[in-house]
Amino acid sequence: MRNFRDIPISRxxxxxxxxxxxxxxxxxxLGIVAxxxxxxxxxxxxxxxxxxxxxxxxxxxxxxxxxxxTAAETLASLRARTHVIGACIxxxxxxxxxRYARLSSFHCPPPGxxxxxxxxxxxxxxxxxxxxxxxxxxxxxxxxDLDELSQRTRLYGSMVLGVVLVSSVVAFLLSTRxxxxxxxxxxxxxxxxxxxxxxxDYGIRAEKVSGDELGLLVERFNEMLAxxxxxxxxxxxxxxxxxxxxxxxxxxxxxxxxxxxxMPQKIFTARANGEIDYYNHQxxxxxxxxxxxxxxxxxxxxxxxxxxxxxxxQEAVAAGQPFLYEHRFRRADGxxxxxxxxxRPMRDASGRISMWIGSNTEIHEQKEREAELRRANEDLQQFxxxxxxxxxxxxxxxxxxSELVAQRYRNLLDDDGKxxxxxxxxxxxxxxxxxxxxxxxxxxxxxxxxxTAVNAGEVLKHTLAALAEAMRESDATVTSDELPEVYxxxxxxxxxxxxxxxxxxxxxxxxxxKIHVSxxxxxxxxxxxxxxxxxxxxxxxxxxxxxxxxxxxxxxxxGGTGIGLAICQRVVERYGGRIWVESEPGNGATFYFTVPQxxxxxxxATV
Amino acid sequence: xxxxxxxxxxxxxxxxxxxxxxxxxxxxxxADQTVEYQVKAAFLLNFAKFVEWPPNVFAAADSPxxxxxxxxxxxxxxxxxxxxxxxxxxxxxxxxxxxxxPAPRMCQVVFAGSGEKDxxxxxxxxxxxxxxxxxxxxxxxxxxxxxxxVENRRVRFDVNQTATANAGLNLSSRLxxxxxxxxx
Numbered sequence: 001m002r003n004f005r006d007i008p009i010s011r012x013x014x015x016x017x018x019x020x021x022x023x024x025x026x027x028x029x030l031g032i033v034a035x036x037x038x039x040x041x042x043x044x045x046x047x048x049x050x051x052x053x054x055x056x057x058x059x060x061x062x063x064x065x066x067x068x069x070t071a072a073e074t075l076a077s078l079r080a081r082t083h084v085i086g087a088c089i090x091x092x093x094x095x096x097x098x099r100y101a102r103l104s105s106f107h108c109p110p111p112g113x114x115x116x117x118x119x120x121x122x123x124x125x126x127x128x129x130x131x132x133x134x135x136x137x138x139x140x141x142x143x144x145d146l147d148e149l150s151q152r153t154r155l156y157g158s159m160v161l162g163v164v165l166v167s168s169v170v171a172f173l174l175s176t177r178x179x180x181x182x183x184x185x186x187x188x189x190x191x192x193x194x195x196x197x198x199x200x201d202y203g204i205r206a207e208k209v210s211g212d213e214l215g216l217l218v219e220r221f222n223e224m225l226a227x228x229x230x231x232x233x234x235x236x237x238x239x240x241x242x243x244x245x246x247x248x249x250x251x252x253x254x255x256x257x258x259x260x261x262x263m264p265q266k267i268f269t270a271r272a273n274g275e276i277d278y279y280n281h282q283x284x285x286x287x288x289x290x291x292x293x294x295x296x297x298x299x300x301x302x303x304x305x306x307x308x309x310x311x312x313x314q315e316a317v318a319a320g321q322p323f324l325y326e327h328r329f330r331r332a333d334g335x336x337x338x339x340x341x342x343x344r345p346m347r348d349a350s351g352r353i354s355m356w357i358g359s360n361t362e363i364h365e366q367k368e369r370e371a372e373l374r375r376a377n378e379d380l381q382q383f384x385x386x387x388x389x390x391x392x393x394x395x396x397x398x399x400x401x402s403e404l405v406a407q408r409y410r411n412l413l414d415d416d417g418k419x420x421x422x423x424x425x426x427x428x429x430x431x432x433x434x435x436x437x438x439x440x441x442x443x444x445x446x447x448x449x450x451x452t453a454v455n456a457g458e459v460l461k462h463t464l465a466a467l468a469e470a471m472r473e474s475d476a477t478v479t480s481d482e483l484p485e486v487y488x489x490x491x492x493x494x495x496x497x498x499x500x501x502x503x504x505x506x507x508x509x510x511x512x513x514k515i516h517v518s519x520x521x522x523x524x525x526x527x528x529x530x531x532x533x534x535x536x537x538x539x540x541x542x543x544x545x546x547x548x549x550x551x552x553x554x555x556x557x558x559g560g561t562g563i564g565l566a567i568c569q570r571v572v573e574r575y576g577g578r579i580w581v582e583s584e585p586g587n588g589a590t591f592y593f594t595v596p597q598x599x600x601x602x603x604x605a606t607v
Numbered sequence: 608x609x610x611x612x613x614x615x616x617x618x619x620x621x622x623x624x625x626x627x628x629x630x631x632x633x634x635x636x637x638a639d640q641t642v643e644y645q646v647k648a649a650f651l652l653n654f655a656k657f658v659e660w661p662p663n664v665f666a667a668a669d670s671p672x673x674x675x676x677x678x679x680x681x682x683x684x685x686x687x688x689x690x691x692x693x694x695x696x697x698x699x700x701x702x703x704x705x706x707x708x709p710a711p712r713m714c715q716v717v718f719a720g721s722g723e724k725d726x727x728x729x730x731x732x733x734x735x736x737x738x739x740x741x742x743x744x745x746x747x748x749x750x751x752x753x754x755x756x757v758e759n760r761r762v763r764f765d766v767n768q769t770a771t772a773n774a775g776l777n778l779s780s781r782l783x784x785x786x787x788x789x790x791x
Contacts, residue, residue: 061781064653065764070785133656133695 010183017175018168025167029160036156040149044124045117048144051081052128056140059089060130063097063138071098078142085123085143089130092138111139122146185214189221202229249354253278256357268297270343270356274317283360288332302328302336313343320345320353326367329360337364381442388438395435399428437563440495441570454490456483456528456595460517463497467505474505476513483519484526486595492571493595496579497530499564500591504532507589525577525594532590537583546579568593641683646762647742647755648686654740654753654764655695655716657782661775664736666712671699675714678723680704708732716740719751726751735775747790752776756787763787 007015055074062071071089078084078100086106089097099108109125117126124144129136185208192206202225208218253269257278260267266283270276276297284290287300301309305327316323323343328336343358402425406418413421460480464471471478478501486493497517504515514533519526537545546569565579572579572593583589655672672695676682686702693700703714711734719726721743730739730750739752744765746754752770756763766786771778783789 058781058784061657061779061785064656065650065782065785067785074784132653133693135693 008183009186010179013179013183014172014175017171017179021171022164022168025164026160029157029164033153033156033160037149037153040152044144044149048117048124048126048142049128052126052140052142055087055142056128056130059098059140060132060137063089063091063130064132066091066097068098072100074098075100083145083148085145087140087142090139090141092136097138106143109141109143111141119146181210182214185209185218189214189218192221196225202226202232245348249348253355266360268343268358268360270317270358272345272353272355274313274356286331287329300330302330304328316343317356323356323358326363329362337362338367339363384438385442388435388442391435392432392439395428395431399425399432402428434563437567441563441567451487451489453485453487454493456486456493456519456526459490459493460497463494463501466494466498467501470502470505474508474513476505476508476515478515478517480517481519483517483528484597486526486528487598488575488595492575496568496571496593499568500530503564503591504530504534504589507532507534509533509535521597522594525597527592527594530591531588533588536585536587537581537589538585539583542581542583545581640681641685643757643762644682645685645689648682648689650755650762650764651686651716651718651740652689652693652700654738654782655700657779658716658738658771659777659779660715660736664712664715664775665698669698670712671701672715673701673703673713674716674718675703675705675709677705677707677709677717677719677729679720681720709737712736719746721746733774735773737774738771738776739774753786758787765790 004012004015055078058074059071061067062074075087075089075098078087079102082102084100084102086099086101086103086108088099088108088111090108090111091097094111096108099106111127115128117124119125123146125141126144127139127141130138130140188209189206192204196202196204205222205225206218208215208222256269257280260269260278260280263280264282266286267280268276268283269278279297289296289299298306298310309325309327312325313323315321322345323341325341327339327341329339330336339360340363341358341360343356345353346355346357348354402421406421406425410418457480460483464478470476501515501517505513511533516531518529518531520529521527546565568591569579572595575596577594577596579591579593581589581591651674655674660672674686674690676686680686690700690702705714705717708729709717714737716738717733717740719729719739719741721741723729726741726746726749733739739750740755741749741751741753742755744754744756747765747767747770750770752767752774754765754767756765764786765788766778766783767790768778768783769791
């Protein structure tokens with residue numbers, strides 16, 4: 001059987017009308033039949049009561065004079081009542097005086113106690129005491145069948161059924177005509193909806209035929225369709241645009257791939273999500289990989305590098321920032337070679353990343369050279385350090401003993417001897433300073449650094465205290481701006497400042513030296529400047545002065561070892577900074593150097 | 608005397624013995640004279656119940672209905688026992704035995720046995736308002752109103768309605784339907 005929910009609405013309406021009509025009529029009919037049955041029973045009881053009373057009254061004489069014949073004649077008059085099954089007259093002692101039976105099978109029941117009417121099975125039993133002058137003289141018992149009742153019920157029932165049948169037919173005909181009022185707008189709506197979903201044409205509209213809720217529904221449906229239609233066309237337009245943009249990107253990608261094939265370099269491209277979608281011929285050839293499953297950069301990166309490498313790549317993709325990474329790639333012969341991989345995102349007109357383009361450049365030899373150079377430099381430094389360290393002792397001996405000779409044997413020497421001894425003494429002192437500066441220089445390269453924030457102003461104060469005597473001698477003035485906090489070891493900063501200031505005191509004119517220290521922000525770093533009013537530097541020598549033992553002046557007036565600025569450069573560069581000078585001869589010089597503004601990793605033992 | 612009659616006699620002592628007697632009579636077993644008169648005594652009482660007297664035949668509003676046995680009494684104790692405690696309407700029933708024609712308003716029912724002499728004279732002198740009950744086929748011809756007869760060993764009765772109407776008495780139709788014959 002089909003589920004009722006699935007039946008079309010028009011059929012549903014007919015069924016509902018039919019069911020309700022039939023049910024209502026049936027209920028009403030049943031009610032009528034039931035009420036009639038009850039009323040009829042009551043009527044029957046009243047009738048029967050009257051009948052038994054009359055008969056009982058009529059038989060008092062027969063009872064009083066014990067006359068069965070008369071009694072039987074009286075009872076025989078009951079024949080007119082066809083529903084009387086039988087009747088019996090009992091004497092006071094319970095014996096039967098007379099009986100009447102419609103059918104011969106009737107037997108008198110034992111006389112009941114008391115009067116009244118009892119329903120027994122398919123008949124009623126009425127009993128009535130016959131009373132003469134207030135005294136009971138006998139009893140009448142009368143049995144009445146209920147055929148009449150069931151006949152009546154049958155009659156009424158068939159009448160009700162007939163009415164129900166006729167009404168159902170009428171209801172069916174009426175509802176068949178009337179269902180169209182509701183069902184046709186609904187089916188129209190359904191047809192429109194089906195047409196829309198089958199054809200995808202949102203231009204279809206349902207026809208509004210009524211002003212009721214169904215009409216409202218149709219109206220809303222049409223409004224909804226209009227809304228969908230406009231959204232659909234927007235969506236289609238957007239999709240088409242997107243498709244065009246995608247095709248454009250694809251075309252660009254293909255063009256780029258074509259170009260990349262002709263390049264000597266290893267080239268790859270990636271989707272916006274970082275997934276590599278192309279390696280050029282050179283890449284494949286270099287790595288010796290082929291086939292789809294092994295054509296993956298992750299297979300050729302050195303196992304020690306791969307973890308951090310993937311992480312860095314994902315970070316770059318997520319941030320949309322250019323990717324720059326040094327790692328080892330396995331060549332086709334199985335050897336791992338250092339590569340520098342660069343990748344940059346390419347953006348479309350809307351600023352979204354459309355693809356990544358990257359290259360892998362082999363830097364293995366360069367890297368090896370660097371390492372060799374570093375090793376050589378470290379050896380050299382080690383050598384210089386131990387050499388200057390070991391030289392200190394004999395040089396100090398030269399200085400001490402030349403001093404001793406000068407003091408004790410002064411009178412034994414002639415003027416030439418005294419002069420030679422002076423030269424010897426002076427040479428020893430210079431040698432000692434030279435060696436100690438050399439030591440400082442090499443130390444600046446190798447010592448471990450602990451970096452904390454220091455106040456450059458404080459460091460300047462300590463520096464000036466250390467130089468107090470030299471400043472007094474030269475009658476110099478040192479001024480400064482407010483100086484910032486910088487991330488540099490205090491010893492290193494003092495070393496740099498002390499070197500620069502003592503240079504300024506040293507290379508002076510006849511004027512008393514005037515030195516000013518200032519600071520300015522320069523990107524992520526502070527730029528400190530030391531300006532003087534000294535003799536200045538010829539621009540030609542701007543670079544040379546930072547070399548070891550590069551002295552411009554061999555004049556006795558300007559003593560020094562020629563290592564100070566080299567130490568400064570070494571220290572500053574160690575912090576990733578830069579040192580340079582700007583000057584015009586005769587107008588003084590300004591030394592600039594940059595220092596980190598924030599804590600950052602400082603690699604030790606750089607060149 | 609049969610065993611049934613002996614059993615009945617014992618029962619007669621009881622107040623409701625009458626009904627048993629009628630039941631016995633219905634079977635048609637009139638064993639002897641005694642039983643016959645016991646039935647007749649009951650009939651006599653019942654006649655009184657189906658008769659409507661005009662009010663002026665009673666001495667007072669609460670005067671009893673008197674059943675008078677004229678001359679020889681054939682009932683013995685049976686009549687007294689049957690009548691004892693019975694009423695007609697609001698009036699009690701009493702039994703009196705008389706030897707001559709009663710005075711007006713003294714008796715409402717007069718029973719004259721078949722042995723009475725000069726019955727026609729006696730009956731005609733009874734006056735209005737008195738129900739004359741007797742026995743035998745001849746009683747009605749003598750001017751009686753209700754005559755009890757034995758037929759097929761059963762007690763029946765005939766009614767002379769002209770006589771009762773002349774006496775101003777109204778007999779119930781229920782009595783008439785039970786009568787063997789009604790003479791108009």
